Amino acid sequence: MTYIIKGDTGDWEVVIGLEIHCQIVSKSKLFSGSSTTFGAEPNTQVSFVDAAMPGMLPVVNKECVRQAVRTGLGLKAKINKRSVFARKNYFYADLPQGYQISQADLPIVGEGTVILDLLNGETKEVGIERLHIEQDAGKSLHDQYPSKTCIDLNRSGVALMEIVSKPDMRSPEEVGIYLRKIRSIVRYLGTCDGNMDEGSMRCDVNVSVRHLGEELRTRTEVKNVNSVRFAMQAIEYEAQRQVAVYESNGEVVQETRQFDASKGETRSMRSKEEAHDYRYFPDPDLLPLVLEDGLIEELKAELPELPDEKKDRFMQEYGLKKYDACVLVVSKKNADFFENVAKGRDAKKAANWVMGDLFGVLNKAGKTISESPVSAENLGKLIDLISDNTISGRIAKEVFEIMVETGKAPDVIVEEKGLKQVTDTGAIEAAIDEVMTSNPDKVEQYRGGKDKLIGWFVGQVMKATKGKANPAMLNEILKKKLSE
Amino acid sequence: MSNKLTDITISKARDGLEKGEFSAVELTKAHIEAMEKTKYMNAFITETPELALKQAEKSDKRIKEGKAGAMEGIPIGMKDLFCTKGVLTTAASHILDGFKPSYESTVSANLLESGAVMLGKTNLDEFAMGSTNHTSYYGSVESPWKKNNSDEKIVPGGSSGGSAAAVSAGVCMAATGTDTGGSIRQPASFTGLVGLKPTYGRCSRWGIVSFASSLDQAGPMTRSVRDAAIMLGAMAGFDEKDSTSASIPVPDFEAALKKDVRGLKVGIPKEYMADGLNTEISALWSKGAEWLKDAGAEIVNISLPHTKYGVPVYYIIAPAEASSNLARYDGVRYGLREEGASLDEMYANTRAAGFGAEVRRRILIGTYALSAGYYDAYYIKAQKVRKLIAEDFRKAYENVDVILTPTAPTPAFAFEDKSINDPVTLYLNDIFTIPTSLAGLPALSVPAGFSSDGLPLGLQIIGKHFDEETILRVGHTMENAAEFTAKPVGGVR
Structure with missing residues (x-):
């Protein structure tokens, strides 16, 4: 250097x-x-x-x-x-x-x-x-x-x-x-x-x-x-x-x-x-x-927490990497935003959403955090929706984009657009059955040892469920059915 | 004492107004007439008779309503260094041409608030730099005093020369002065008046055109010690707009006059018996000490060892501050402007045309004293010696209550005296007043006698910080003993 x-x-x-x-x-x-x-x-x-x-x-x-x-x-x-x-x-x-x-x-x-x-x-x-x-x-x-x-x-x-x-x-x-x-x-x-x-x-x-x-x-x-x-x-x-x-x-x-x-x-x-x-x-x-x-x-007693101290605290309290902590504390408003998102949640995920997705959007639009269309509260809620399996990470990105455009709360968007993740075993099984029935040749190939086809099946089922199938469940059931 | 309206004291006028013996308008009219009769003195730069009459009418109203202030209806002169709202303020300099402030200085505002009637703005040495009133752009002031059997023109002293001449002649009952190194006390001594330079910080400097900020102080010039006490009470007071003004209460100065001087210790500094001190002045000084002794004070010989450095120290510090304080007169925002091809040329043309020789001299001395390479040798050293001078007084006051000295080493000069064109002679005329200024102490000049050719001489009583009461008390005793009742031949008293 x-x-x-x-x-x-x-x-x-x-x-x-x-x-x-x-x-x-x-x-x-x-x-x-x-x-x-x-x-x-x-x-x-x-x-x-x-x-x-x-x-x-x-x-x-x-x-x-x-x-x-x-x-x-x-x-x-x-x-x-x-x-x-x-x-x-x-x-x-x-x-x-x-x-x-x-x-x-x-x-x-x-x-x-x-x-x-x-x-x-x-x-x-x-x-x-x-x-x-x-x-x-x-x-x-x-x-x-x-x-x-x-x-x-x-x-x-x-x-x-x-x-x-x-x-x-x-x-x-x-x-x-x-x-x-x-x-x-x-x-x-x-x-x-x-x-x-x-x-x-x-x-x-x-x-x-x-x-x-x-x-x-x-x-x-x-x-x-x-x-x-x-x-x-x-x-x-x-x-x-x-x-x-x-x-x-x-x-x-x-x-x-x-x-x-x-x-x-x-x-x-x-x-x-x-x-x-x-x-x-x-x-x-x-x-x-x-x-x-x-x-x-x-x-001295009235002094606010300054960037260096905040950075150290973010690293200790939230387990952030030094680089991430440094980026977040440059502006107090950014740091406060992050803390509001991270409070009671997975801090690393919060940091990724704030620094990756949100800062990306803001930088592109030339906006500051105060002008953010997505509030800390709503970004936090979005992370919650992923954690409690209401939506998948992939759907979450989609919801985030709508949040940026409309400023709406993520649960409202999920509700309105019907993006709730399908965790009903029967529904997932039905979708899998349909894909398998329509594609007997692929089933044959998979069973013949072409393991990689699993991805293709996941894709087809996701398409059929409009992306809402719980990925973990889908994988589990699909593997079971294919190897039957 | 006569009963002429132009010859009575403030205290007497106060009684007369209260009893309805005469009105404030009558009192003011008498003084406006006196102003007309004494125009030869050139004591005023700006006369404000209409304004004065309006103020007097208001005073009469307030007197009737029983709301009279301490200076109610008293016609005074205002040294033209005080900014006065809507009234031309010049500092006797060409550079302030046409300058009418939109604000009133704190001291003049205090006086107006207490009911004083302003007759006009009195002449002075340009920017208060001088001891003769010869440096004024608006011409010299002539004193109403004459030597015995002589028609020579006499200077009133300076820088508050217009104020001194006007009060002495009976044109106003009192006037404001400002004192940086002796500008109230020396002209008071030259014209047979009482002049009081208060403790630095007693009166606000806000709105007074600055000469040397660490020394400038406003004070009263009057015809009696009691009047000085009354007027100081009306002028003084803490002002949050002046960071150097003192946040302490203003005592009842007039009440201090009730006490006598029995038991007070009066210091006589041996260093003031300078070589070649005028024998008349030396004799008067001894007489002054005798009067106080007779009244019950104890005379104590003291030493102020750094006295001799006073004048050189003053002539570094005062010009240094002035060189910076006067930088604002640049032709950009107000006052005179002489155009030039460039900004620097405009500055040079304006300041060359706007400042007189003495002001230019002091700006140059001060600029030099602050310059890189000279600052430590001159300014810093002068500040150190200034501390030693203040320390001299502090030590002396461990043993005495007041210090008695002559006010000036000479009586007033005549216009024809060669010495009034010699800066060094003039600078040395402040030898007895400067140390007090450097130490920030209060000092009172009281008329005490005459030179052999009939010109007034004053004695100076120096006090402790913020102890104007004691010097007024001593001054009052001296005034009674001296029985100075003479009036100038050129006046209207």
């Missing part, structure tokens, strides 16, 4: 660290009471504070702080009882204050760990460097007028968490898994909705390459990547580019780059020399953020 770039000068490995910006789920902004609803008309969710009117002062939204602490706990990280808001100073038209309130030296969350389940079944730990809280900027709209730029301040002041990893990842695959894992954790916690296409989660990717065993080389930072796929593509491109630079005796320069999704390449934005001097200093409008006694413990 190692990701190696073969070069003329030897093998290269790629070293990746991520800064993920997550929009904190909260009703109002980090330092003002304005709403944070996505997609509102431009400049309709802007307070005097967000617009940086003279004399306006920030007041921290305690719910955002709690969300950051929850996230820190979910990342198994150290929570700093005392942290400090700092100003990051730079001029831009969509940054009304002329600075972003962020955290520099003393972030609210310190070091933590995230465990990745790799595709080959191995696990890998990625270190978390820190998590800090900061304000989002507004949005510049350059396409409204030919020579003017419009500013929408709805996003201005919205709370973000920046989760900074250590440079622990070594392949695009690992980055993909890491991003999905972080998204899964914050969604479980309800601290970020993780919707990368709406911009509520985006990342900056730091990439460098080196020969195996070397010290770290110069890194570049690809800014504002807004999908898992793009992040992986950007890394692949950037790693190849850097290797090519080194192998043509060039030097990689430290710079920020942007990813062009349409071309799949990265482009230079600004070099180190053009980089801003952000003049960070503690925000004198805000006192140091000191968490009340007991807050961390309180939030």
